[in-house]
């Protein structure tokens with residue numbers, strides 16, 4: 557059950573380099589591990605930066621909370637240098653997560669573009685607990701082999717994993733939506749399915765075009781956008797929806813795709 561966000565002082569338990577420029581940071585928090593839902597995010601104060609930086613809850617095991625992040629600029633570069641034992645100021649859990657409302661009977665498709673895979677491992681763990689084995693697919697798209705992360709995590713959670721790379725160095729050449737289109741072409745139109753996505757906005761647009769052909773498809777997408785306060789006050793992260801502007805930090809980051817297009 558998601559509760560009110562709290563500001564917490566935690567200690568870094570680990571910060572492992574998993575790929576060039578990609579790190580998995582962990583810390584222990586009873587509160588966040590109990591109250592975070594897939595798709596929620598944590599706002600982290602990083603040294604030498606004024607604004608906090610948002611990161612999805614990547615996974616939770618016991619009281620350990622994991623964040624998977626890519627080094628992009630100043631904040632994430634500093635964060636990559638955080639060592640075990642260092643204290644960290646975090647606010648969370650924040651935002652509206654994935655709904656997880658259909659327990660099992662449908663085809664569950666997780667689709668990621670690059671580091672968009674981060675929130676989807678925790679989601680896969682939760683779906684796996686409720687869903688039918690064999691009905692869960694993970695389609696993971698990356699630039700090249702060197703960027704591939706989390707493949708094993710999805711396999712361990714009994715997901716059938718499909719990989720695409722832009723340069724064709726592993727899996728199918730192209731992006732993850734190409735694989736989605738191919739897989740769905742083998743399913744009847746009336747199939748009940750839930751699609752959960754995180755990645756660039758262009759990817760969501762393409763997913764929407766594909767999913768629209770299936771009247772019983774529901775699709776939720778998690779947006780990444782520059783954020784200010786993360787608490788719904790500053791309006792730096794608004795997105796245009798069919799019913800007006802919404803704040804990604806408070807009304808999202810997860811939206812039903814039908815709210816957008």
Ligand SMILES: Cc1cc2nc3c(=O)[nH]c(=O)nc-3n(C[C@H](O)[C@H](O)[C@H](O)COP(=O)(O)OP(=O)(O)OC[C@H]3O[C@@H](n4cnc5c(N)ncnc54)[C@H](O)[C@@H]3O)c2cc1C
Pocket residue numbers: 597605609610611612613614623624625626627628629630631632633671674675779780781782783809
């Ligand atoms: C709800 C939410 C969840 C997120 N979860 C994750 C996560 O789990 N793992 C992860 O690696 N990243 C995640 N991000 C993106 C992450 O917040 C940014 O990468 C981070 O703030 C960059 O900080 P920086 O100081 O290193 O980069 P900056 O110096 O601030 O920016 C460097 C470059 O990074 C890009 N960038 C910065 N902020 C964002 C942003 N919010 N969205 C997209 N691109 C950005 C821009 O291209 C920019 O030019 C998430 C963003 C949101 C809004």
